[in-house]
Amino acid sequence: MHAWICEEFAGPERLVWKEAPTPEPGKGEVRVAIKAASLNFPDLLIVQGKYQMRPPLPFVPGAEFAGVVEAVGDGVKHLSVGTQVAGFAGVGGFGTHTVAPAAVLMPLPPVFSFEDAAAFLCTYGTTYHALMDRAQLKAGETVLVLGAAGGVGTAAIQIAKAAGARVIAATSSDDKCALCKTLGADATINYSTQNLRDELKTLTDGKGPDVIYDPVGGDLTEAAFRSIAWRGRLLVIGFANGQIPALPLNLALLKGASILGVFWGEFAKREPQNNAACLMQLAAWYMEGKIKPVVEQKLAMADLPRAFELMGSRQVRGKLVLTNP
Numbered sequence: 489m490h491a492w493i494c495e496e497f498a499g500p501e502r503l504v505w506k507e508a509p510t511p512e513p514g515k516g517e518v519r520v521a522i523k524a525a526s527l528n529f530p531d532l533l534i535v536q537g538k539y540q541m542r543p544p545l546p547f548v549p550g551a552e553f554a555g556v557v558e559a560v561g562d563g564v565k566h567l568s569v570g571t572q573v574a575g576f577a578g579v580g581g582f583g584t585h586t587v588a589p590a591a592v593l594m595p596l597p598p599v600f601s602f603e604d605a606a607a608f609l610c611t612y613g614t615t616y617h618a619l620m621d622r623a624q625l626k627a628g629e630t631v632l633v634l635g636a637a638g639g640v641g642t643a644a645i646q647i648a649k650a651a652g653a654r655v656i657a658a659t660s661s662d663d664k665c666a667l668c669k670t671l672g673a674d675a676t677i678n679y680s681t682q683n684l685r686d687e688l689k690t691l692t693d694g695k696g697p698d699v700i701y702d703p704v705g706g707d708l709t710e711a712a713f714r715s716i717a718w719r720g721r722l723l724v725i726g727f728a729n730g731q732i733p734a735l736p737l738n739l740a741l742l743k744g745a746s747i748l749g750v751f752w753g754e755f756a757k758r759e760p761q762n763n764a765a766c767l768m769q770l771a772a773w774y775m776e777g778k779i780k781p782v783v784e785q786k787l788a789m790a791d792l793p794r795a796f797e798l799m800g801s802r803q804v805r806g807k808l809v810l811t812n813p
């Protein structure tokens with residue numbers, strides 16, 4: 489097998505593509521021949537040593553992947569050799585093979601391609617938990633999505649629309665805004681050229697968005713939160729901008745607003761049954777054609793450094809998928 493190895497927390501430039509002995513699964517584990525893996529922003533943070541979780545060195549990055557089970561360890565009940573699976577294991581996905589705990593892998597319904605499956609769990613799992621569980625989004629409410637053309641952003645547009653909400657998609661370019669329109673966004677704001685607060689005022693008749701989905705952070709967060717509606721909910725998803733914002737809490741008081749933290753990985757670990765219920769609903773929406781990962785760019789697994797470069801320079805629209813032949 490081959491895999492990208494992170495030997496030090498020095499960023500994507502220092503990863504090495506190496507041959508390694510094909511691993512055998514231990515108790516409760518399976519070996520997967522990886523067909524596709526997708527890039528999530530936390531993958532970039534992990535190899536820089538900036539993520540909340542620091543795996544012991546050396547390790548193979550790549551949180552999310554899909555493939556075919558090749559070997560099964562003792563005690564594994566729900567998977568067998570040949571089963572097509574998708575998994576979110578935190579690490580291990582950027583290679584030709586990986587060994588992962590069977591508990592983090594799920595058999596794929598036949599309608600899923602490997603590419604869609606590899607781009608699904610993290611972005612849609614996070615976003616469903618955020619909008620439907622944490623924010624209790626209701627049909628007819630208005631959702632502002634920041635960084636709306638990115639991985640979790642595109643999932644947020646689709647899930648909010650599937651739930652009957654009105655979506656204002658905000659991004660850094662006209663090109664990204666145009667993509668959001670094709671995904672069903674009702675209105676867009678280019679926050680590089682337009683004033684976010686003025687536009688929100690116009691688009692909501694002065695009321696403000698009921699829910700703000702924020703994977704970006706930095707100065708955008710306070711600007712958006714100042715515009716939130718009465719009883720609004722701010723979803724803290726992430727800080728792709730690199731800056732963790734601090735908010736004056738009087739703003740929450742004045743609007744009767746809530747600030748809701750979202751940590752899907754921990755939710756999936758602590759509340760596996762609730763997470764499974766969310767994933768069932770998402771799979772149903774996928775089969776009904778209501779949601780589908782936006783995969784505009786595919787690269788060979790050996791091109792991982794290029795993939796990281798595109799993500800780090802804000803050039804990924806939707807999800808970037810890496811494939812093995």
Ligand SMILES: NC(=O)c1ccc[n+]([C@@H]2O[C@H](COP(=O)([O-])OP(=O)(O)OC[C@H]3O[C@@H](n4cnc5c(N)ncnc54)[C@H](OP(=O)(O)O)[C@@H]3O)[C@@H](O)[C@H]2O)c1
Nearest residue numbers: 528529635638639640659660703726727728729750751752
């Ligand atoms: N809480 C959770 O459970 C959870 C789960 C998954 C991901 N996340 C977090 O969600 C965030 C987005 O993840 P993602 O996988 O969707 O990433 P992504 O596809 O790269 O999207 C991030 C978006 O952030 C915007 N951005 C602003 N400043 C940026 C910068 N300096 N570098 C890169 N992007 C920048 C970009 O949109 P514009 O160019 O339009 O501004 C970009 O499209 C990350 O912070 C990630 O850690 C959290």
